[in-house]
Amino acid sequence: MTDSTLDLLVLTFNCAAKLVNVPEFARHLRTALEREAADLPEVVVLSLQEVAPLSYAFIGDYFLKQYFERFGEALNLAASLHLQTGNHQDASATSSTSSLPLVHTSPSNGGRNHFTLIRALNVGYTAIMLFARHPDRxxxxxxxxVGFGVAEMGNKGAVGLRALYEAGNGESTELTFVSTHLAAMEWNLPRRNANWGAIMRGLTFEDPEEVLSRMRRDAASRSQSRSLSSSSEEGDASEQARLLREEHHEQDLRLQQHFHNLSVFKPSSHLFVAGDLNYRISTTSPTPYSAFPNLDPGSENYYTNFLHLDQLTRERLAGRTLHGLSESPVTFPPTYKYVVDSKAPPAGDGDDGDGEEEEEEEVKWVFAPHRYPGWTDRILFLELPPWVDAKMRVRAYDALPVMRTSDHRPVFLRVDVPLVSPADLAPPAAVRESAAGAGSASPGASNGVDPRVRLPVEIDPEAWERRAAGRKREIAAGWTMFLGSTRQGALILGTLLAATAGGYWLFRSSS
Known part of the structure; x- marks a missing residue:
């Protein structure tokens, strides 16, 4: 088994529907780039929630461009600041590829982007951005x-990207990334678990209906061939029935395999899930007398004493959510909900003109009194299976400082991902046969079984059809909110009304 690895950085951040401050975010992101590493990561994934105002997020496209651009600028600025502090050689300098227009070069970047945006995608409020130093790899x-908000729209939902990474030495591995935002509020624990179930059923990388259609055509073709063969041969009826049952069983196994490959748990792929998972430390809101976690190691309310109340860890270990996934130990303070001190000076809009980062005092904050502080922002991964002689090596799993634009702290994971080929990562035939012999081979009967071997739930064949319908509702709702609740929308609506009234007056005048 290869010892080669991919240096990966995954970061999740709830943006609170505001434009991120590029210099501030870059300074903090630089911390993630420098933790336990001398060089830049090869691949960077940003999982973003509440990426823009809901009307903008529902409409998408042009309205999200400036929000995505700022994250690209911040990442490349952070990379430049990181490289300026040491004698690091940026291998991407020799790359012949150019960055996509969506990411603009920061003035302090020396005219070169260190990372290229591969793909940016959103489903309503939730977005994902995939960057690479060598995009051709x-x-x-x-x-x-998939959307699981109101009327299956994307006010809550998940978005995923899957890619094959090919290293320069000929090795390769497959990567799946999921960015999600689950149901809020302390008492919504069952709904959060249901949201994860919706991801497992509906977040598919190919239309299940198309898979079913292909299999129906293949089955019809084989049935026709079998009919022609049986008409020319006399055979025992029971033998033909047995052969028919075996064929149906084989078809069912093939269908399950196809559905498994288009799910988030594709057997040949690594999996990372990041987002505002919204799991709390209580199912009720706090009272004025409730004890809150704090950052004083000498206090009985030091935040580590509250980790045993974390809903995500409890539900995951009980097999009710994030099935089969692992998480590095949480050692950072709660990531939500913060109130920034209004007396703190605002962050600057840029550097001081000489390419050096501007100094800024630490953001002053308190925990919001109406919400229990919790570890809502998390990053989990599917550990390598026992039939592979390799493991993920987590370099750092931590939270970045509080920022002025959000009530959440960003969380990042820096990890070395073994370059295991898709063929080696997929379960061997003996493992699949053993799992099938231990119980039902159908999805949903997978307690304690690696999700690479058996899916925890059935795939929804109508997943893409449901998403298409939800997308139409998003566009209608987005434009309605935009025209009715924004200054630009009011201007457009007023112009249309004035033009309509003017046209009607001209028509009446000429008649």
Whole structure:
């Protein structure tokens, strides 16, 4: 088994529907780039929630461009600041590829981007951005999305990207990334678990209906061939019935395999899930007398004493959510909900003109009194299976400082991903047969079984049809909110009304 690895950085951040401050975010992102590493990561994934105002997020496209651009600028600025502090050689300098227009070079970047945006995608409020130092090494890009908010729209939902990473030495591995935002509020624990179930059923990287259609055509063709063969041969009826049952069983196994490959748990792929998962430490809101976690190691309310109340860890270990996924130990303070001190000076809009980062005092904050502080922002991964002699090596799993634009702290994971080929990562035939012999081979009967071997739930065949219907509702709702609740929308609506009234007056005048 290879010892080669991919240096990966995954970061999740709830943006609170505001434009990110590029210099501030870059300074903090630089911390993630420098933790336990001398060089830049090869691949960077940003999982973003509440990426823009809901009307903008529902409409998408042009309205999200400036929000995505700022993250690209911040990442490349952070990379430049990181490289300026040491004698690091940026291998991407020799790359012949150019960055996409969506990412603009920061003035302090020396005119060169260190990272290229491969793909940016959103489903309503939730977005994902995939960057690489060598973009030509990421191929076979696939996307998936599912909405499980109101009327299956994307005010809550998940979006995924899948790609094959091919290293320069000929080794390769497949990567799946999921960005999600689950149901809020302390008492919504069952709904959060149901949201994860919706991801497992509906976040598919190919239309299940198309898979079913292909299999129906293949089955019809084989049935026709069998009919022609049986008409020319006399055979025992029971033998033909047995052969028919075996064929149906084989068809069912093939269908399950096809559905498994288009799910988030594709057997040949690594999996990373990041987002505002919204799991709390209580199912009720706090009272004025409730004890809150704090950052004083000498206090009985030091935040580590509250980790045993974390809903995500409890539900995951009980097999009710994030099935089969692992998480590095949480050692950072709660990531939500913060109130920034209004007396703190605002962050600057840029550097001081000489390419050096401007100094800024630490953001002053308190925990919001109406919400229990919790570890809502998390990053989990599917550990390598026992039939592979390799493991993920987590370099750092931590939270970045509080920012003025959000009530959440960003969380990042820096990890070395073994370059295991898709063929080696997929379960061997003996493992699949053993799992099938231990119980039902159908999805949903997978307690304690690696999700690479058996899906925890059935795939929804109508997943893409449901998403298409939800997308139409998003566009209608987005434009309605935009025209009715924004200054630009009011201007457009007023102009249309004035033009209509003017046209009607001209028509009446000429008649």
């Amino acid at each position: 990421l191929t076979n890009i696939q996307a998936a999305e």
